[in-house]
Amino acid sequence: MNSAYNESLVYHLAVIKVSKKWWKHGFIEKQQFENIQQAYAVQLYNPNLIIRILLFIATLFALSGITVFLGLIVAEMNEDVIAIACSTYGIVSFFLLEKLFINKNHYKSGVTEAILYHSCGFTIGGLSGITDFDNMHVILWSCLIVFSFSAIRYLDLLCTLAATVSFAGILFFEFYNIGGIFQQIIPFVFIAGFTPIYFWVKKLKQRINLRLWRNNFLMIESISLLFIYAAGNYMVVRELSVSMMNLEIIEGGDIPFAFIFYTLTVIIPMMYLYFGIKKKDMVLLRVSLIVLAFSVFTFKYYYSLGHPEITLTFAGLVLIGITITVMRYLKIMRNGFTRENILSEKWGNMSVEAFVISQTMGGNQSNVDHPSMPGGGSSGGGGASSSF
């Protein structure tokens, strides 16, 4: 399926945005930016964030006017008719979105998002309404289809998130409905399902002909990592087993395969962190920090000493301690990691040699040769060699 947006136009806009950033931070000259801006000029209407929010809210108000008006017309009719009318209305507004806004050069302008979510809502609501909202299959599958369609065609990140979550929901409910042993293996199904998705999406992200969807892939990538972790997390499995599968845990007992989940709760965040650092993968790194915190919380939840305020204080202290240590450690660049904001004027105005040397050789040497190197400068930061 193709995007509703013109690929080269969207790409040109992205080029202008990124080169503007480079110019602002001193990586390129103003003249160069202007040349690029001229060469890649586009007519897309993509306002700044606040205007987008403003337009989004205003569009929602305006749409509510239309829906209330239409609602009054169909209000007296039979429920099935209303459901069909809703889904038809949803589908029609997809068309109107393209005709009235996207074809008139709107690109994620706030108006487009508002109409898009409203179309998704009516289509899904109408489809579920046809089955009286009690058929989980219909609801989940229509979510998956409508959200995937919106994610792919309109490059929308929120829809991508919703589509991924609907997929997870389908996976869960289909196995849950079969019952018996299949309910028990849901966590492993999740891990086995989302791991290949993660690697596949990572591969797709590299393909240049799919570059329009790179942010969407990024979204799926991070959500997959979170699902893989959640499926192995002891707390998630235990609480879901108790509340949904009527599992009763007797005093001193535990859930089936408890040791596996304990291990996964510890190992998965460690793995994310290790590979995140090793491969310099920021997605992995960020997700690892979040899930690491959740793992600590999991253990504290079941093995608490009953003093949350002490835990809080202590956790804060440890976090401050670790962070300051890492900040001091990264005073000079190690292994390509730096504590500085790379997209800043300091980096932009530096000569590329210092930049490269600091990256390839590490701190000590470059300190001597290039006193102007960011962060390295004044206090020589010894003991760099350990990490090289």
Add this chain to the structure above:
Amino acid sequence: MTKETPKELFDKNFITEEQFRKIDLVTSGKIVSVFYELRSLLYLGVMLFTAGAGILIYENIGDIGHQISIFVLGLLTIACFWYAFSRATNYTNDKVKSPTPYYDYIVLCGGLLFISFQGYLQFQYDFLTDNLGYSTLITAAFFFFIAYRLDHVGFLSLAITAFASFWSISVSPQKWYSGDFFSGSHLYNTAIIFSTALAIIAVILNKKNVKKHFTFTYLNFCALIFFVGAITGLFDKEWYGIYLLLIYAGCVFAYFTARWEKSFLFLLYAFMAAYIGTTYLLAETILANAVELWSIYSFASCGGFIYFIIKYRNHFKQEA
């Protein structure tokens, strides 16, 4: 989307080879920055620690270890500020660069611990409770001093919040949520006067080139307090015409602020306030007995607004 762009721009001769090599190091991920990650973690750590310490002290008031923990808390607060002042540069009216990346967070930690400390003193000793207003005022003054002396925007927010609460105006999201933004009667008048006065001071300070980067924070608080105050006044029915005029005046001010500060956040506030005000006016007058007109009204008014924004899009660009 733009991972291959540096190469493309280099091939097309838009950027030089040196520039390309430099940009490519960043975009290809050979060098990664954990700038924001470290900052977020540190912020989280400071928040957890100060919250934990605050609760710890409240829960254990009266215990034996209590005096010791208060003493430790006081020492920590002093240590934070000692660190901050010993590293601080001389006062200037401009933006100051932090001496270390974690400097701001240590200052923040000191301030939050100070709040716990002061709260405890208030609880323990009656003379502070009797003069609650003045102790708040002193806190506000202290925070303003820190904000200006150490150039800390976070402290400016704390100071404005404390100063507003001296006038019994609660500026916290929890209060908005529970709906008792102005706990007393006619406090909205205080809020309107307070925010107007503060805004005037902020603009004067800006014109005198004193900490120009603080202006946004000041005006942001002012706009919020002003609009919430005026809208509350509006809903009190009696004098709604006056409050409506006040809202419109505020919107005009917010509009010019948006252009001046190059922040459209003010435009968002203005739109919301004006829309609520106008809708209220119409509900009281022509729409009062015509429910069926509502849907047309909301469609026409918002549709018109969207059309206006898009039509004059060049007017709403970040840079001229």
